[in-house]
Amino acid sequence: MSENTNTNAPRAAVGRLKARKSKSIERRSFFSWLAVGWLGFAAATGGFFTVIIRFLFPNVLFEPPQTFKIGYPEEFSPNSVDIRFKKEFNAWIVRDDESIFALSTVCTHLGCTPNWLATDNKFKCPCHGSGFRMTGIHFEGPAPRPLERFKIGIANDGQILVDKTKSYKWEKGEWENKDSFLKV
Amino acid sequence: MDNKNNNKSLLEKMGESQVWKSIIRSGVPRTRRQRMHAILGSVFLHLHPARLPKHAVKVGYTWCMGGLSFFLFVNLTITGILLMFYYRPTVEYAFTDIIDLAEQVPLGIMRELHRWAAHSMVLIVWLHMVRVFMTGSYKPPREFNWGVGVILMTLTMLLSFTGYLLPWDQLAIWAVTVGSNMARATPFLGNEGPGAALLAIGDINLVHVGSDVRFALLGGRFVGEATLLRFYVLHCIAIPFVAMIFMAVHFWRIRKDGGISGPL
Numbered sequence: 320m321s322e323n324t325n326t327n328a329p330r331a332a333v334g335r336l337k338a339r340k341s342k343s344i345e346r347r348s349f350f351s352w353l354a355v356g357w358l359g360f361a362a363a364t365g366g367f368f369t370v371i372i373r374f375l376f377p378n379v380l381f382e383p384p385q386t387f388k389i390g391y392p393e394e395f396s397p398n399s400v401d402i403r404f405k406k407e408f409n410a411w412i413v414r415d416d417e418s419i420f421a422l423s424t425v426c427t428h429l430g431c432t433p434n435w436l437a438t439d440n441k442f443k444c445p446c447h448g449s450g451f452r453m454t455g456i457h458f459e460g461p462a463p464r465p466l467e468r469f470k471i472g473i474a475n476d477g478q479i480l481v482d483k484t485k486s487y488k489w490e491k492g493e494w495e496n497k498d499s500f501l502k503v
Numbered sequence: 504m505d506n507k508n509n510n511k512s513l514l515e516k517m518g519e520s521q522v523w524k525s526i527i528r529s530g531v532p533r534t535r536r537q538r539m540h541a542i543l544g545s546v547f548l549h550l551h552p553a554r555l556p557k558h559a560v561k562v563g564y565t566w567c568m569g570g571l572s573f574f575l576f577v578n579l580t581i582t583g584i585l586l587m588f589y590y591r592p593t594v595e596y597a598f599t600d601i602i603d604l605a606e607q608v609p610l611g612i613m614r615e616l617h618r619w620a621a622h623s624m625v626l627i628v629w630l631h632m633v634r635v636f637m638t639g640s641y642k643p644p645r646e647f648n649w650g651v652g653v654i655l656m657t658l659t660m661l662l663s664f665t666g667y668l669l670p671w672d673q674l675a676i677w678a679v680t681v682g683s684n685m686a687r688a689t690p691f692l693g694n695e696g697p698g699a700a701l702l703a704i705g706d707i708n709l710v711h712v713g714s715d716v717r718f719a720l721l722g723g724r725f726v727g728e729a730t731l732l733r734f735y736v737l738h739c740i741a742i743p744f745v746a747m748i749f750m751a752v753h754f755w756r757i758r759k760d761g762g763i764s765g766p767l
Contacts, residue, residue, distance in 0.1 A: 375719040382723055409725070430684040431677055446677065484711075 383407045388478040392503055395419055400435045400453060410469060410481060411435065411442075413453060418500040421469040421481045422455045428462040442466070456489065465489040468499045550754040558765040564638065565763065568631035572659075573750070575624040582617040583739065590669070592735035594728045597671035621666060628659045640764040648756040651749055658746045665738035671731060679734070680726050686717035693717060 344352075387408055395401055401412040409432070411422040422442075424432045431446035441458075442451040449460030456465045470485035479501065487493035494500070517523050518531035528544040529537060535554075542553040558564060589608055590600045604614045632652065635641055641649035668679045687695040691702065692715060699710040712724055722729030757763060 372719075375722075376714070377722060377729070380723055381728065382725070429681040431680065446681070484713075 385483045386480065388474055388476075388480055391478055392419060392473075392501065398453075400437070402435050404481075405432075405435075408481070408483070410483065412479075412481075413455075414503070415453065418502055419471065419479065420455075420500040421471050423467040423469060423483075423486060425467070426462060427457065427464045427466060428460070468494060470498045471501050472498060473501070550751060550758070552758045552762045554762075556762060556765055559763045561766075564766055566630065566634050568627055568634050571627050572624060572631055573754075575620050575627060576746070576750070578620045579617060579624065580743065582613055582620065585613055586617055587739060592669065592731050594671065594731060597669065597731060601670045601672075621663060625659060625663050628656050632656060638764060638766075644760045645756075645764065648753060648760055651753045651756065655746060655749050655753060658742055658749065662738060662742050662746070665734040665742065668726070668731060668734045669738065676726055679730070683717055683721055683726065683730075686720055687715070689716050 387404075389401075389404060389412055395412060395414040397414055397416065399414055401414075404410050404412060405424055409424045411424060413420055413422055426433050426444040426446065426449055428444065428447055428449045431444050433442040433444035433449065433451065435441075436443050440453060442453075442455075444450075444460065444462070447461050449457060449462035451457050451462070451466055454465075455468065457463075465488075467486040467488055470482040470487070472480050472482070474480040485498070487496055487499035514531055518527075524530070527541060529540045532538040532541045539553040542548045542551065552559075586604065589604050591597065601614065605611045635649065635652065664679070664682060668675045687693045689696045691698040692710065693699060694708075694711050694715040694717070696710075696715075699715070700708070702709040712718065718724065720730075720733070721727075722733045
């Protein structure tokens, strides 16, 4: 044991000398480099996951457009429900005595698609039996609130333009909004 | 020398061969210590306890629910891989491929095996949770493994939910429509969830139908082609991959936490 320390002592001294001559890493700079390293690692990891999550949101959707033209107001007969735009755009175009409005086909109970029953004069959901009047007001079954209406207006060419990105809820008094119906 | 060799049993000769030793790493286990080494030397067996207490095989106590859950997972992996040879996850082909699997493909029972094993796995994972809860096996030192088990149960539910869409019939589409509508109500991340309205710059909502967590799950605003592909990838690759990692930890922790819990 003592022999070993004796033989190693000179070598260790030489080592220390060399270390002093070369640029040794100081304790302080070591910790700051360590911090830089960890920050870099954290930033890279954060960036990686941000990019991965962004990847899940497509830029182009192969879905029908959210805004679409449906024809001229005269084409819609009074007191009728037009079901032509249900399949592609998930909207009913309803015309009553004084206005035209676009109803969402999404049942306010759990999101199924009701059917317009012309003979019963109501929308009926096949999933759990919710019923809605022609106006979209619920009156039977488990649906807690009326169907939503979409933004509706007249485009430059005189056709009716429906914009599904904006919807109006009866329970919030939004059906009073002049964008939620078209006066005829 | 020859004579001595001839007296050895076939098993002993096999145990001394290079092939055996290279695979098993120890000779024919004779003593308890050697048997333990044989278990510990195998990446698969070492997840399992090297020695079982007598009560571990008492079916009245364990109900064998953990083992059955794993059996069904293996079963579902094999039948699932076979189904993937015929099933195409597109709106055009998905439904007819399921009919094809039942009526034209050899062993039409394959899809039914997958379906019934899936239903059984959901049931049995729940019963496994019930057993572990009723016997108090979630208590220290097994509380971590209970947590791992809760994650595995959630993954089982997600596997069941994503697999449900793949037949692409009316039941599948509307069940997933209803199910995924719940994601709308996620706090902050769902467009109808609490707090989502707070995430807005002036009049512009950051969290809306086209940017919330439901949109990321469905790959669109409604259950469509993108959703079918997403659920297919989640069902066949992503969730089973995560489940296998958690299962390895789950089995290994049983051993580390002192083996299977027993009657007090």
